[in-house]
Amino acid sequence: MYKAIWDTETGGVTLQNYKSDETLSVSPRPVFYEELDLLGLDKLPDGKAWHYPHCKEPLLWACNKQYYYKGQFVFEAKGANLYDSATIVLQPGAESLTLDPVNVKEMLERCKDAMFHIESEAIEFIRSTYEQYSRNKLMREKAQANQIDFETLAAKVEKSQKKKMAIVKEDCESFDIMPMDQAKDAGKLIYQTTAKIDVFLASFSGGKDSQVVLDLCTRALPPETFQVIYADTGYELPTSISLYKQTQRYYRKKFPSLVFRLEKNHESVLNYWDKIGTPSDSHRWCCSVMKTAPLYRSLKVEGTNKQARVLTFDGVRAEESVRRSSYNRVGKGKHTTVFNAHPIITWDTIEIYLYLLEYDLPINEAYRMGKARVGCIVCPFSTSWDDMIVNKVFPNETAPFIKKISEWSKEAGVKDINTYLKDRKWKIKATGNPIITRTKVEFPAAKNYSFVAKVTNGKKRLYDWLPTLAAFSVIEGEKLDKGEIQFMGIVYPFRVEHDKDWHNFTLKIQGADDSRLVYYLRRIINKSAYCINCEACEVDCPTGALSVVPVVKIDNNKCIHCHKCLDFHDKGCIAADCIRMIEDTNKKVSAKVQGYKTFGMREVWLSEFFADPEAFWEDNSLGTAQEESFRAWLKDAEITDTKNMITPFGKYIKGIYQDDMYLAWELLLINLARNSYIVNWFCYNIPVGHPYNKKSLIDMVTEEGTSAATKTIDNAVSALIQLFKNTPIGEEFKFYESFSNTMNVRGSYDMVNEKSIAYALYRFAEEQGTKTLRVSELYSADYKESPVKIFGISKQAFMRSLHTLNSTSNRVLIAELNLGLDHITLRDDLDPLTAVMSI
Numbered sequence: 001m002y003k004a005i006w007d008t009e010t011g012g013v014t015l016q017n018y019k020s021d022e023t024l025s026v027s028p029r030p031v032f033y034e035e036l037d038l039l040g041l042d043k044l045p046d047g048k049a050w051h052y053p054h055c056k057e058p059l060l061w062a063c064n065k066q067y068y069y070k071g072q073f074v075f076e077a078k079g080a081n082l083y084d085s086a087t088i089v090l091q092p093g094a095e096s097l098t099l100d101p102v103n104v105k106e107m108l109e110r111c112k113d114a115m116f117h118i119e120s121e122a123i124e125f126i127r128s129t130y131e132q133y134s135r136n137k138l139m140r141e142k143a144q145a146n147q148i149d150f151e152t153l154a155a156k157v158e159k160s161q162k163k164k165m166a167i168v169k170e171d172c173e174s175f176d177i178m179p180m181d182q183a184k185d186a187g188k189l190i191y192q193t194t195a196k197i198d199v200f201l202a203s204f205s206g207g208k209d210s211q212v213v214l215d216l217c218t219r220a221l222p223p224e225t226f227q228v229i230y231a232d233t234g235y236e237l238p239t240s241i242s243l244y245k246q247t248q249r250y251y252r253k254k255f256p257s258l259v260f261r262l263e264k265n266h267e268s269v270l271n272y273w274d275k276i277g278t279p280s281d282s283h284r285w286c287c288s289v290m291k292t293a294p295l296y297r298s299l300k301v302e303g304t305n306k307q308a309r310v311l312t313f314d315g316v317r318a319e320e321s322v323r324r325s326s327y328n329r330v331g332k333g334k335h336t337t338v339f340n341a342h343p344i345i346t347w348d349t350i351e352i353y354l355y356l357l358e359y360d361l362p363i364n365e366a367y368r369m370g371k372a373r374v375g376c377i378v379c380p381f382s383t384s385w386d387d388m389i390v391n392k393v394f395p396n397e398t399a400p401f402i403k404k405i406s407e408w409s410k411e412a413g414v415k416d417i418n419t420y421l422k423d424r425k426w427k428i429k430a431t432g433n434p435i436i437t438r439t440k441v442e443f444p445a446a447k448n449y450s451f452v453a454k455v456t457n458g459k460k461r462l463y464d465w466l467p468t469l470a471a472f473s474v475i476e477g478e479k480l481d482k483g484e485i486q487f488m489g490i491v492y493p494f495r496v497e498h499d500k501d502w503h504n505f506t507l508k509i510q511g512a513d514d515s516r517l518v519y520y521l522r523r524i525i526n527k528s529a530y531c532i533n534c535e536a537c538e539v540d541c542p543t544g545a546l547s548v549v550p551v552v553k554i555d556n557n558k559c560i561h562c563h564k565c566l567d568f569h570d571k572g573c574i575a576a577d578c579i580r581m582i583e584d585t586n587k588k589v590s591a592k593v594q595g596y597k598t599f600g601m602r603e604v605w606l607s608e609f610f611a612d613p614e615a616f617w618e619d620n621s622l623g624t625a626q627e628e629s630f631r632a633w634l635k636d637a638e639i640t641d642t643k644n645m646i647t648p649f650g651k652y653i654k655g656i657y658q659d660d661m662y663l664a665w666e667l668l669l670i671n672l673a674r675n676s677y678i679v680n681w682f683c684y685n686i687p688v689g690h691p692y693n694k695k696s697l698i699d700m701v702t703e704e705g706t707s708a709a710t711k712t713i714d715n716a717v718s719a720l721i722q723l724f725k726n727t728p729i730g731e732e733f734k735f736y737e738s739f740s741n742t743m744n745v746r747g748s749y750d751m752v753n754e755k756s757i758a759y760a761l762y763r764f765a766e767e768q769g770t771k772t773l774r775v776s777e778l779y780s781a782d783y784k785e786s787p788v789k790i791f792g793i794s795k796q797a798f799m800r801s802l803h804t805l806n807s808t809s810n811r812v813l814i815a816e817l818n819l820g821l822d823h824i825t826l827r828d829d830l831d832p833l834t835a836v837m838s839i
């Protein structure tokens with residue numbers, strides 16, 4: 001929040017509320033003797049070794065990996081990783097330095113006013129948030145003094161208007177009820193919301209930020225009004241566990257009534273690695289499974305199994321990421337029963353440390369060793385620098401995780417494991433025991449049945465999870481069950497063929513045309529196939545109907561079919577998603593790309609071809625290698641078949657090419673995204689706004705763990721860039737926009753022709769074996785190869801196109817997009833090409 005500058009007198013920093021030439025661009029962290037020892041500053045060769053006391057105070061400061069002593073840049077640490085120590089690059093004159101500790105007392109004195117200001121603001125925020133959400137007695141009395149039960153009234157208005165309401169205090173000292181968003185926009189003093197919070201928490205993670213928030217909570221609230229809760233993930237740093245114990249002792253002395261709780265998942269984290277693989281950049285399942293689920297699952301409304309509504313004061317700070325900087329200060333958490341409040345969202349690193357020093361609070365030893373962020377021992381979000389520290393300080397704790405990553409990566413085809421580990425490539429894509437990918441879910445098309453799901457090597461019976469969907473009855477046979485399920489007032493007959501142990505089963509339903517039914521059925525199937533009782537979705541059940549440990553149980557008297565446990569996570573089940581990712585990693589890249597050599601398809605080639613497709617191969621302007629490449633592109637675009645004959649699709653494209661070239665190229669692109677490895681890879685892996693160049697694309701394809709040779713990948717990426725440069729795909733469809741001198745960027749292309757939208761939807765539906773889709777699903781991570789990702793079309797533009805398609809006279813789809821619906825139903829009598837031709 002404040003701007004930090006060096007203070008050469010104290011050897012520390014001071015804070016000022018304006019920017020100047022001296023303002024530090026990176027908020028510094030203190031450096032202690034333990035870190036210098038670990039980096040070997042006291043053992044530098046050739047008489048350069050440093051001398052410093054082993055004291056409690058910091059000795060110098062670090063901005064990233066650059067170290068400053070009394071405002072002078074003295075050395076840089078470079079190139080650390082799991083196995084290699086950092087290289088120390090001393091600045092001239094910084095040899096054999098003798099260090100004095102920072103004068104902490106004087107530094108704090110000089111920062112006193114600034115710190116008082118931010119502390120007071122945070123304490124006031126905690127208090128007012130508590131009062132707003134706690135049905136604070138004082139406020140209630142005030143409202144009652146107005147002779148109106150505002151609380152009941154607000155709840156009623158909220159129900160009828162389906163909007164979150166707030167009770168606000170007007171200038172004339174009276175109370176009023178208004179929508180929460182309007183109240184916030186108008187800057188009203190919110191006395192109470194209709195969200196009823198049962199438990200207030202100060203979350204404790206072992207990190208510096210949550211340590212500060214906990215202390216602020218103890219200053220803002222009576223100790224009886226909140227609890228301190230710590231989730232032990234099973235691969236916590238040993239220093240975090242000991243800090244928790246130390247913190248507990250520290251506050252218990254001051255506030256004997258303050259409740260501390262330590263929660264854990266019922267299974268060990270290594271067991272989960274065996275069952276669902278490693279966490280990765282795009283999927284940190286361990287945060288939900290090992291941390292938030294056990295933590296919130298333990299909080300029930302007193303005397304019931306019902307999940308308590310919780311508000312957690314946490315240590316989220318905007319400085320930590322761009323995404324976090326856009327957070328509201330109070331908002332919904334990961335689970336439907338959880339709210340989060342961020343008292344120190346605007347604080348910088350230096351302010352956090354100044355607070356810890358000012359109040360002499362216990363500090364995680366890992367910070368003294370040089371970690372900038374305290375997480376788990378092995379974490380996709382940590383850095384090579386963190387790897388160096390944990391492997392040096394806690395080799396025994398790190399070893400079992402590294403062993404598993406090594407074994408599974410080897411099995412997935414990674415050759416140089418050492419480099420793979422050092423470069424942290426394991427975090428890009430999940431790996432896991434290949435056995436777990438034996439579970440399969442398929443949704444094949446079948447005659448007479450609108451929904452068919454086949455599960456192989458599943459974990460649960462269908463009937464374990466089906467009760468969450470709707471009421472059903474079933475007559476069970478030895479291998480065949482027949483039943484009926486009633487969903488939204490309609491009865492659907494179903495049959496299930498299964499083996500004795502339910503490892504394999506096939507569910508078939510007639511007339512399942514309701515896209516909501518299909519959506520939830522898919523999630524029931526995922527849960528039945530993959531559920532390993534991880535606890536994560538249980539927290540979202542608002543009624544206490546669901547419990548998953550030791551077995552999945554749904555209390556039919558309590559289940560209200562709200563489907564929150566099904567809406568949880570992209571696939572309805574965190575384990576289903578993990579295993580899908582591992583399957584993706586294990587897929588080997590096809591060598592199909594070799595057919596293009598280094599040539600991209602060109603617009604001039606296609607024009608020449610369409611001028612006379614039959615004569616083209618006898619006489620054309622292309623060289624031999626170019627001709628060979630063009631043949632491969634035409635096949636992948638489905639313009640020609642395996643015998644090089646023009647297809648019905650090719651004839652249609654030829655017919656429209658002169659008049660509507662862009663439509664032709666949009667349709668071609670949809671086919672290429674399906675058949676061409678490299679176009680497919682680009683469409684679904686490079687999001688809109690992502691800058692890239694040839695090298696970064698090659699690196700990304702290589703990091704996928706592909707089995708293709710480096711040269712093959714290089715050729716494929718060259719061909720792709722040529723395609724962008726020589727066809728409308730690059731410039732007009734914005735795949736290849738200029739970003740900087742060396743980089744291009746993918747833009748959003750919203751001008752997609754409605755015919756192309758219809759073609760893409762029909763093709764996608766054909767692959768999925770369904771005629772019903774949902775807009776929200778197409779934009780979710782559920783479908784990695786969603787048709788909307790081919791063009792990077794925005795949701796708004798896509799919805800506009802759906803409205804147009806829905807209102808044409810010979811409509812090829814029904815789009816129900818009002819009143820919160822987002823359903824798309826395609827016609828049974830059309831295929832992708834006939835759909836386009838009908839418009």
Ligand code: SF4
Pocket residue numbers: 468469540541542543544545546554558559560561562563564565566
């Ligand atoms: S979340 Fe909803 S659907 Fe699921 S078990 Fe609980 S009440 Fe039933």
Ligand code: SF4
Pocket residue numbers: 527530531532533534535536537538548572573574575576
């Ligand atoms: S269904 Fe729920 S409890 Fe079971 S593995 Fe999936 S997320 Fe975990």
